[in-house]
Ligand code: PEP
């Protein structure tokens with residue numbers, strides 16, 4: 078028996094079964110040059126393969142957003158131009174022209190050193206390998222059909238591989254490549270398949286056909302488990318699925334403590350598909366619609382109409398309020414078509430509300446789209462990264478201008494649309510009283526707040542141990558914001574990851590937080606924690622925790 082510790086699971090659960098090793102080979106082009114008179118036929122061959130691959134991608138796009146992005150890649154004029162130039166001017170055959178084009182495009186994206194763009198590089202490779210398969214007359218995925226229950230172990234899994242998977246037969250997934258936001262991680266969470274991604278060398282460690290246990294709760298793989306380990310994990314797997322179904326059954330129950338304190342449990346989403354996926358969790362609303370995904374997936378700033386269509390569709394689906402956060406680009410969220418100037422310190426640079434206030438036409442198009450969606454549901458607008466009352470006043474001024482423009486155009490909207498502020502900078506914490514006089518609600522973004530309060534980069538692995546949202550400085554900042562919001566009579570929500578932290582939830586509840594917004598799949602656990610508590614007890618706990626001045630002291634109470 079061999080036990081290997083892995084990292085944090087991408088999708089929780091326990092899988093027990095036979096390892097199925099998948100090592101896709103790269104489909105090499107038959108390198109060749111063509112004669113000038115063969116150019117037209119070669120172009121025709123390429124266009125036919127492209128059209129056929131595109132038809133399949135369009136079919137798949139009905140199943141997943143990922144493939145919508147693939148349609149854009151198949152339609153990319155730069156890729157088409159590069160391939161046709163290589164065929165017509167360099168007399169390369171279609172396979173070689175495509176291989177060189179794909180390599181260059183993927184390398185450009187991967188060189189950006191940004192997780193999001195490197196995922197896009199994998200998309201370009203996936204689409205091009207689909208076209209290559211068509212050119213070579215191969216089946217559309219290299220993944221052989223799986224005909225028995227297995228735990229899939231792979232170097233990487235492209236969307237074209239996962240699209241063909243039978244979720245009934247794939248008990249678990251471990252991959253060497255990929256991060257928490259990779260397609261395989263998103264797909265596994267969506268299908269409820271236990272998964273750990275980004276484990277270098279895993280395909281060299283796990284033998285094909287071995288009995289294995291994937292513990293995607295603690296993060297471990299056990300190869301050739303002994304009978305005691307098998308029995309232990311069978312019991313754990315049973316317990317895990319019992320708990321999952323109990324939690325799912327509690328979906329319709331309110332997030333209310335045993336002594337009657339009711340809070341709201343909402344979802345954080347980035348797309349309509351996320352909204353649809355969140356509904357079965359019995360959410361009270363959407364506490365954070367990260368509108369920047371709409372911007373990141375476009376080739377240019379999305380128009381007012383495009384945005385209106387997306388916000389309206391979300392507003393019509395969400396059972397309660399839909400909080401749309403205005404564009405929060407910059408720093409770790411670059412827009413491929415609008416990179417701005419290179420900055421030495423992007424986390425402190427031109428981002429979010431600063432960028433929007435400098436580009437009022439882009440900002441106003443978004444605000445008008447959000448306002449128009451407010452005629453179709455309970456929509457709220459939320460401004461990110463605010464550091465001063467002056468910034469908020471300017472944003473509220475533009476909101477007022479947009480209302481006047483829409484009224485003049487005769488477009489419907491909610492004139493009393495609530496406008497909130499994200500509290501994610503120390504400046505906003507210290508000026509929370511002033512901001513609360515102007516805002517309709519607060520939403521605390523602890524992901525950034527912890528980064529700025531602690532001066533620890535939230536994405537830098539080297540300093541990750543110091544990035545602790547349970548640091549007393551962060552908790553005291555949170556308590557201060559809740560107090561300032563309540564003193565001004567406005568509700569206070571939290572949409573940072575801390576809102577889903579099971580240790581933090583009782584403390585936040587005791588501080589008086591009104592709304593917890595998180596990845597939808599975490600809502601059942603949060604509901605379970607809240608329903609299992611007494612508010613009076615939570616108040617006592619919060620006061621004890623706030624009395625601690627050290628991380629160790631806080632951990633001593635909560636761990
Ligand atoms: C946050 O900063 O806590 C937040 C919710 O925003 P994002 O993670 O999108 O920066």
Ligand code: MG
Nearest residue numbers: 501522524525
């Ligand atoms: Mg933030």
